[in-house]
Amino acid sequence: GESVGLHLPTLSVQEGDNSIINCAYSNSASDYFIWYKQESGKGPQFIIDIRSNMDKRQGQRVTVLLNKTVKHLSLQIAATQPGDSAVYFCAENISNFGNEKLTFGTGTRLTIIP
Amino acid sequence: DSGVTQTPKHLITATGQRVTLRCSPRSGDLSVYWYQQSLDQGLQFLIQYYNGEERAKGNILERFSAQQFPDLHSELNLSSLELGDSALYFCASSAGPNNYYEQYFGPGTRLTVT
Numbered sequence: 142g143e144s145v146g147l148h149l150p151t152l153s154v155q156e157g158d159n160s161i162i163n164c165a166y167s168n169s170a171s172d173y174f175i176w177y178k179q180e181s182g183k184g185p186q187f188i189i190d191i192r193s194n195m196d197k198r199q200g201q202r203v204t205v206l207l208n209k210t211v212k213h214l215s216l217q218i219a220a221t222q223p224g225d226s227a228v229y230f231c232a233e234n235i236s237n238f239g240n241e242k243l244t245f246g247t248g249t250r251l252t253i254i255p
Numbered sequence: 256d257s258g259v260t261q262t263p264k265h266l267i268t269a270t271g272q273r274v275t276l277r278c279s280p281r282s283g284d285l286s287v288y289w290y291q292q293s294l295d296q297g298l299q300f301l302i303q304y305y306n307g308e309e310r311a312k313g314n315i316l317e318r319f320s321a322q323q324f325p326d327l328h329s330e331l332n333l334s335s336l337e338l339g340d341s342a343l344y345f346c347a348s349s350a351g352p353n354n355y356y357e358q359y360f361g362p363g364t365r366l367t368v369t
Binding site for chain 1: 257259297298299300303311312313345347353354355357358359360361362363
């Protein structure tokens with residue numbers, strides 16, 4: 142069945158260090174992946190996306206890596222700042238006869254230590 | 256501020272009751288999505304409307320229904336409420352009809368069923 146999971150529920154990183162958040166997915170038909178950030182009391186916020194025909198995509202301080210062989214997705218945040226403290230979700234998009242659905246992971250809480 | 260507004264911010268009601276949650280999408284966005292976020296289920300896609308028509312359906316219960324009006328705002332109706340319906344309900348909007356368009360999330364409505 143479809144499932145998106147995260148290896149680590151919590152992650153603490155020293156300010157200025159790099160962080161890596163991982164995500165495993167099980168559906169090889171997923172064609173598109175998104176990382177979201179959710180701060181306390183707010184809705185999810187889009188960070189970066191990647192299509193299944195790519196293995197790497199870079200944004201500002203963030204990089205997403207996709208390894209389709211092992212069905213693994215990661216989000217790298219460089220030079221972390223206090224404002225990066227949040228819960229991070231991965232999501233996979235599955236199209237089934239024109240009915241698209243985003244399936245979200247349970248989330249990883251990232252805490253930046255000053 | 257994502258530009259998506261949701262009302263009310265908080266809602267407390269009793270089991271068996273019916274409530275309506277309202278969402279106004281970002282200006283110009285034609286798609287509206289509804290999500291449920293609970294502690295045990297994480298973020299779950301419920302339903303999507305595009306330009307007034309139902310576009311995709313997720314894990315939406317039969318007790319729940321939604322619609323999108325000509326002015327593009329949307330309402331999510333939850334009836335015969337149960338304790339397990341207590342959750343955060345998010346609305347998101349995007350410009351296009353599918354998940355490849357960036358979704359902007361509102362601040363959510365926190366529903367408590369007692």
